[in-house]
Amino acid sequence: MMKRLAQPLAVLAIVSLAACAGGTGGGSAIPNGPPSPVYPAGSATLARVVGVGDSLTAGTQSNGTMGVSYFGNPVSALPGGLVPATQTNGFFALLQEQIAGGTVASAVATISAPATSVLPLIAATGNGGQIVVSASAPGFGPTQLSCNAFNQSMYSLAALASYRANPTTLPLDVGVPGITAHEAIYMTNPHSGPPPGPVGTSCPSYPTVLGDPTSGGLQTLLDAEDSNFYPILGSFAGKLGANQPLTMLNAALADRPTLSTVWLGANDLLKFTFSGGQAPIDTPAQMQADIAQIITSLKGVGSKVVVANLPDILGLPQFTKGGAVLTGTMTAFLERVGIPALYAPTIAANASANIQTKYGVTGAGYLTESGFLAAFSQCITQFAGGAGTANCNPVLDPTTAGSGFGSAYLPDAFAAQVQGLNTAYNAAIAAAATATTTPLVDVHQTFVSIANAGGVPINLPTCCSLAFGGGLLSFDGLHPSNTGYAIVANTFIATINASYGTAIPAVNAVNVYNGAGGYPIPDPYAPH
Amino acid sequence: MLKSLARSTAALVALAVVFGTAAPAFADTSEALATGVVSGANAGIKNAMSRPQTGTVAQVPPVAQSPVGGAVGLPTGFGYTADFSMAYPYGNIGKTGKAWLPGGVDVVGAYGFNPSTRVTASYYQLQHYPVGFNSGTVPLYLQGLASPLGSVDLGTVSPQINVTTKDSFFLVNLEKLINVGSMKGRAIPIVISPTYVSRTSKIAASTSNDDRVAFENNGFPITGVYTRSAQIYSLAITMPFLKTPKMFGTFTLAPSWLVHKAGLNQENNAQLYQILYLEYTPTKDMTIFFEPQSSRDYLPTDTYAQHLMAYFLGASHRLGKNGFVQLVLNSGGPTNYSPYGVTALTCQALPCSANPVVPSVGGLKATQLQIQFGIGTPSVLPF
Numbered sequence: 061m062m063k064r065l066a067q068p069l070a071v072l073a074i075v076s077l078a079a080c081a082g083g084t085g086g087g088s089a090i091p092n093g094p095p096s097p098v099y100p101a102g103s104a105t106l107a108r109v110v111g112v113g114d115s116l117t118a119g120t121q122s123n124g125t126m127g128v129s130y131f132g133n134p135v136s137a138l139p140g141g142l143v144p145a146t147q148t149n150g151f152f153a154l155l156q157e158q159i160a161g162g163t164v165a166s167a168v169a170t171i172s173a174p175a176t177s178v179l180p181l182i183a184a185t186g187n188g189g190q191i192v193v194s195a196s197a198p199g200f201g202p203t204q205l206s207c208n209a210f211n212q213s214m215y216s217l218a219a220l221a222s223y224r225a226n227p228t229t230l231p232l233d234v235g236v237p238g239i240t241a242h243e244a245i246y247m248t249n250p251h252s253g254p255p256p257g258p259v260g261t262s263c264p265s266y267p268t269v270l271g272d273p274t275s276g277g278l279q280t281l282l283d284a285e286d287s288n289f290y291p292i293l294g295s296f297a298g299k300l301g302a303n304q305p306l307t308m309l310n311a312a313l314a315d316r317p318t319l320s321t322v323w324l325g326a327n328d329l330l331k332f333t334f335s336g337g338q339a340p341i342d343t344p345a346q347m348q349a350d351i352a353q354i355i356t357s358l359k360g361v362g363s364k365v366v367v368a369n370l371p372d373i374l375g376l377p378q379f380t381k382g383g384a385v386l387t388g389t390m391t392a393f394l395e396r397v398g399i400p401a402l403y404a405p406t407i408a409a410n411a412s413a414n415i416q417t418k419y420g421v422t423g424a425g426y427l428t429e430s431g432f433l434a435a436f437s438q439c440i441t442q443f444a445g446g447a448g449t450a451n452c453n454p455v456l457d458p459t460t461a462g463s464g465f466g467s468a469y470l471p472d473a474f475a476a477q478v479q480g481l482n483t484a485y486n487a488a489i490a491a492a493a494t495a496t497t498t499p500l501v502d503v504h505q506t507f508v509s510i511a512n513a514g515g516v517p518i519n520l521p522t523c524c525s526l527a528f529g530g531g532l533l534s535f536d537g538l539h540p541s542n543t544g545y546a547i548v549a550n551t552f553i554a555t556i557n558a559s560y561g562t563a564i565p566a567v568n569a570v571n572v573y574n575g576a577g578g579y580p581i582p583d584p585y586a587p588h
Numbered sequence: 589m590l591k592s593l594a595r596s597t598a599a600l601v602a603l604a605v606v607f608g609t610a611a612p613a614f615a616d617t618s619e620a621l622a623t624g625v626v627s628g629a630n631a632g633i634k635n636a637m638s639r640p641q642t643g644t645v646a647q648v649p650p651v652a653q654s655p656v657g658g659a660v661g662l663p664t665g666f667g668y669t670a671d672f673s674m675a676y677p678y679g680n681i682g683k684t685g686k687a688w689l690p691g692g693v694d695v696v697g698a699y700g701f702n703p704s705t706r707v708t709a710s711y712y713q714l715q716h717y718p719v720g721f722n723s724g725t726v727p728l729y730l731q732g733l734a735s736p737l738g739s740v741d742l743g744t745v746s747p748q749i750n751v752t753t754k755d756s757f758f759l760v761n762l763e764k765l766i767n768v769g770s771m772k773g774r775a776i777p778i779v780i781s782p783t784y785v786s787r788t789s790k791i792a793a794s795t796s797n798d799d800r801v802a803f804e805n806n807g808f809p810i811t812g813v814y815t816r817s818a819q820i821y822s823l824a825i826t827m828p829f830l831k832t833p834k835m836f837g838t839f840t841l842a843p844s845w846l847v848h849k850a851g852l853n854q855e856n857n858a859q860l861y862q863i864l865y866l867e868y869t870p871t872k873d874m875t876i877f878f879e880p881q882s883s884r885d886y887l888p889t890d891t892y893a894q895h896l897m898a899y900f901l902g903a904s905h906r907l908g909k910n911g912f913v914q915l916v917l918n919s920g921g922p923t924n925y926s927p928y929g930v931t932a933l934t935c936q937a938l939p940c941s942a943n944p945v946v947p948s949v950g951g952l953k954a955t956q957l958q959i960q961f962g963i964g965t966p967s968v969l970p971f
Contacts, residue, residue: 240733246807247732252938266938274730274737275939282730282938305808340735350734 105364105560106159110232110317111152112244112308112354114327115284115539116548117235118292119150119179122534122585123202124190125237125288127181127225128172133203137195143203144584146190147179148172149542152233152321154549154567164571164578174226179233180292181225185210187237187288191535192584200535206287207263212254214287220294227295234311236292238284240331241324241350242342248305250286252279281335285327309354313361319560320358321552323368323501324351325485330373330538333478334428336466344481348488348495355496366555367493368501369486374479375511377528378537379470380432383423387412389528393436399443407439411452419456419464420471429528429537431456431468499559506551518543518573522587531573531586541585546572625761626840626863626879628698628708629779629826632662632765633838635703636777637831661703661765661777668697671962678919678955679719680743681752689715689956690754704765714755716954720929721751721947728945729934731809737940740933749930749947750792751801755816758786761824774831781824783842789816803889804934804948805852815889819847822861830866837866851888859884859893873906881920889949894922907961914960921953928953 111117118125127147131140138144147153148171156178157167170176188211189202204210213219221227239247256264266283268276290297296311304310312320325347331339342350355365373379380389390408395401415435416422427435435454442452456464465471470478486504493500507526510516515525516532524531524543532544540548546569553564571577573586582588675689692713700706723743727736742748761783769776789799799816802809822844830837842861849856861884867877879900884893898920906912921928930947937943 242734243732248808249731249937251730251732269939269941272939272941274728274935274941278730278737279938340730340733340737342734346734 103562105319105562106564107318108232108316109156109159109319109321110312110315110358110363111155111235111321111323112312112358113152113235113321113323114239115235115237115288116326117150117152117233117321117323118237118288119147119153119233119235119545120188120237121146121149121536121539121541122191123206123536123539124186124188125182125291126184126186126190127174127177127179128184130184133185133192135194135196135201135203136192138192138584141195142581143185143190143192144581145172146186147181147233148177149545150233151540151545151549151552152235153179154546154572155321155552155564156232158549158553158564158567164568166578168578168580174229177226177229178231180229180231180295182291183223183225187211187214187223187291188284193535205258205261205263207255207258209257211287212257214291215250215253217290217294217297220290223291224294230295230299230311230315231292232315232317234292234308234315235323236285236308237288238282238286238327239288239308239324240285240327240341241347241354242328243285244308244324245350245353246307247285247289248307250289251282253283253286255279255283277335281331281339309357313357316361317358317363319364319366319556321366321368321501322351322354322358323503324354325370325489326373329370329478329482329485332481333373333470334466337474337477338466342485344484344488347485348492351489351492352496355492355498359496359498364560365496366499366501366552366559367489368552369489369504370482371504371507372479372482373538374426374470374475374482375507375526376538377526377530377533378429379426380429380528381423382416382421382425382427382472383412385423386415386421386427386432389432390436390439394439397440399440403443407443407452411435411439411454414453415456415469419469420473421469422472424472425475426470427456428468428470431464434468499555501552501555503548503551506547510547516543516547516569518570518586519588523573524586529587531583534585542579542583543569543573543586625759625763625781625783625822625824625842626826626838626865628662628706628761628763629765629781629824629840630836630838630865632703632706632763632779633777633826633828634831634836635663636661636765636767636775637828662700662706662763662779663698664700664702664706666697666699668695669962670695671960673713673715673958673960675715675956675958677717678957679717680722681717681750689717689752691715692754694962706763708759708761708763710757710759712757712759714757715753715958716755716956717752718929718952718954720927720950720953721749724929726930727932728940729932730938730940731934731936731946736932737935742930745933752792753789753799753816755787755789758788760784776828778825778827781822781826783822783824784819785822786819787817788814791815802944802946804932804946805889805891809934809936809944809946810852810889813851813888815851816887818850818886818888820844821847824861834869835867836869837864839864846886850886852891853886853888854891855893856886857893859886875904877902877904887952890925894951895924896920896922910963912960912962914962916958916960917955918958919953919955922951925951927951 124146126145129145131142133141133143136143153171156171160167174181185204189204189206191200191202194201214223255266266276266279293311297306300310300314328341332341358365380386387408390411391404394404438454439452456468458464490500511526518524526532528537532541534541546567550566553566556562557564568577572579573583575582671694672691674691677689681687692715694712696710698708725739725741728738728740729736761781764780765777767775767777791799791801793801799814801815802811822842824840824842826838826840828838840863843858844861845858846856862882865879867875869875881898883896885896886893900916900918902914902916904912904914928951931950932948933945935943935945
């Protein structure tokens with residue numbers, strides 16, 4: 061199973077997912093924490109708002125996490141080769157900007173500047189391989205290899221100053237991309253790494269040690285949180301209590317929060333999915349216990365808490381449903397790259413039928429983004445090679461039979477397991493919220509409402525929807541776009557205001573989309 | 589004759605300090621009390637109870653090992669002893685299976701001011717190998733993850749966790765014998781023994797050549813704790829309940845306090861050690877004894893005190909004028925920590941085969957057979 065993860069596309073998917081997601085004991089007071097913006101109304105609840113979570117709290121987008129924008133990347137088709145920052149677009153950054161009050165421009169400037177930011181700003185060129193619209197060819201490409209020397213340096217705590225723009229700041233956002241709920245309490249160091257360096261234009265997988273199933277694929281699966289652990293939490297090292305290991309929870313407790321947002325569980329779900337059910341993740345009961353422990357610990361140091369649940373991940377554009385949906389999506393993509401409309405529907409239909417036959421993906425199964433792109437590219441190649449319009453027969457197992465299970469395709473039965481676990485996790489999070497009398501931020505319902513409505517009327521008919529390229533998700537199909545994060549932030553804000561009597565103003569999602577009203581650039585992941 | 593008896597008794601008491609219990613199953617502080625306090629007190633009580641009452645006739649026919657005069661309580665004057673011992677555990681050690689534990693050395697010095705007051709200082713080593721460290725299948729975790737990566741057969745995992753343990757005790761106590769009454773013309777003595785015990789240890793798996801070994805507690809690896817080192821104060825009271833020409837029994841209650849919190853200890857309440865001692869003396873050269881114990885002990889690896897049960901079953905035989913040999917079977921373990929031994933392994937980084945693996949440990953239980961050879965001044969039996 062782990063060998064399946066060696067497939068480059070699978071790795072890309074895993075990294076992007078792990079990048080998506082976000083300790084024990086009482087926190088010790090740390091005197092030199094970052095300045096926390098104070099809401100003009102002077103609410104004590106909002107004095108120090110701390111984010112506990114994964115990549116969704118960290119502000120990961122498009123398979124990368126970065127705190128500063130930079131120009132000159134040869135891959136990016138944005139003006140000047142711009143690669144936009146991601147962390148300052150996340151829901152937590154937007155929440156802090158709204159709490160800070162004043163003008164949007166000043167709030168954005170404060171949270172973007174290393175000297176004043178409450179975010180753990182990762183320096184350029186960022187963690188991971190941020191996917192951008194490619195300048196040199198149609199489609200998308202990563203700005204860098206996620207195994208380059210800069211990313212490899214992030215496994216070293218000693219090199220913190222080289223990859224953190226504000227290395228001495230003790231951030232209020234402690235969300236670590238890739239981390240699971242249990243890891244948020246107990247992960248004390250990167251599990252492994254650095255990974256092998258680039259070979260040509262690709263990143264090789266971790267080598268497999270003969271006879272040791274904990275090598276190779278498992279290391280690859282866990283790589284995202286490993287590479288992000290020190291960039292996010294490294295500045296807390298040596299500044300926690302004597303008996304407090306360096307964990308996300310301990311870092312959060314040390315921040316002395318007055319209000320904490322807790323949003324975890326996505327990576328448990330995604331790792332289960334992409335490993336074909338093999339990843340060692342929380343059971344729903346353990347998820348409930350872990351979330352409850354985190355909440356209880358935060359409340360133990362005087363923090364108010366809100367906890368968020370999970371969207372249905374199979375409804376995100378990372379996953380393309382099989383059967384007719386796959387046929388339709390594939391047809392559109394084929395036509396977009398120039399396959400004549402005379403042939404595209406037939407090619408797509410045949411591909412969908414073959415995938416159904418070989419991999420058990422019907423209308424109830426899914427392809428991952430990696431699987432879809434693999435099938436898409438093979439159909440183009442087969443068409444160009446003269447295989448005929450009726451003979452697109454994608455191979456989604458990169459090596460042995462079944463090696464693409466989970467990473468490239470989700471057969472119907474497995475997709476049902478994923479959805480079942482998704483539902484069970486949300487029940488567990490809700491149970492933990494109830495048991496600890498904690499307000500639940502119903503992100504799940506937000507996404508359900510958007511899906512049922514066919515999107516959000518930001519700029520009709522162009523934007524925005526949950527479809528790939530629909531404007532609410534970034535190019536990795538898992539992490540929200542700027543606009544998507546704005547909607548998520550407003551879900552949090554609504555719950556906080558309703559539960560704790562605060563009056564945080566909602567984020568203006570239209571301005572975020574347009575790059576207006578003080579937001580520096582139009583949403584690079586949304587169609588305009 | 590009287591002089592010989594007095595010397596014998598003194599040496600007996602001194603040796604009892606050393607050999608009284610040998611390597612206990614779970615080398616805890618109660619065994620130190622049993623060795624260093626109970627056996628000394630027993631000697632004094634036995635002597636006092638064996639003393640004929642004035643104007644009366646001895647209640648029982650004298651036998652070879654029973655004093656008929658002279659020693660009326662604790663041995664007086666200076667006494668010392670030394671010995672070496674070896675033990676064989678009832679548990680596999682490493683890939684080679686069963687193996688002898690490393691030998692131990694014991695040294696004792698005592699001085700009795702008078703039959704009711706004596707001080708003793710002793711140093712002795714106890715050896716054991718807890719069961720469950722090299723057998724069974726346990727889950728393998730990665731640090732920070734809730735679900736196991738798989739399972740591991742402790743019998744085949746390499747390298748194995750070698751927890752061959754040698755505890756070293758330093759003990760100082762003052763013994764005060766008091767007659768609290770008489771029954772049927774025989775004195776009823778008790779011995780009160782304020783005692784200080786310091787235990788250090790060496791565990792084979794330690795990379796620092798002491799008892800610092802990594803273990804997991806509450807989900808986190810713990811690396812800097814001296815896992816067995818502890819110091820206690822104790823106030824032992826030993827009282828007789830049986831005395832016949834061939835049988836003798838006492839019961840000891842010993843309220844004990846940790847000198848300070850150590851390791852993971854969260855509390856430091858007084859613990860009550862209870863030690864029953866029963867011996868049978870079939871010949872003048874042989875003693876057979878049985879000694880069950882109940883104690884509450886703090887190990888630095890435990891947040892709260894462990895409830896320990898142990899027993900010692902042994903036989904001693906005199907060898908010539910100054911020597912003896914003793915064979916002791918002892919076994920014990922905690923009642924509130926289970927299962928015994930390693931319950932899980934957690935690797936700190938991947939791949940597990942190339943990175944530190946830390947055990948989660950349940951209760952520590954051990955059983956071993958110990959053989960002791962000793963000499964003293966003069967020759968005595970340990971009990």
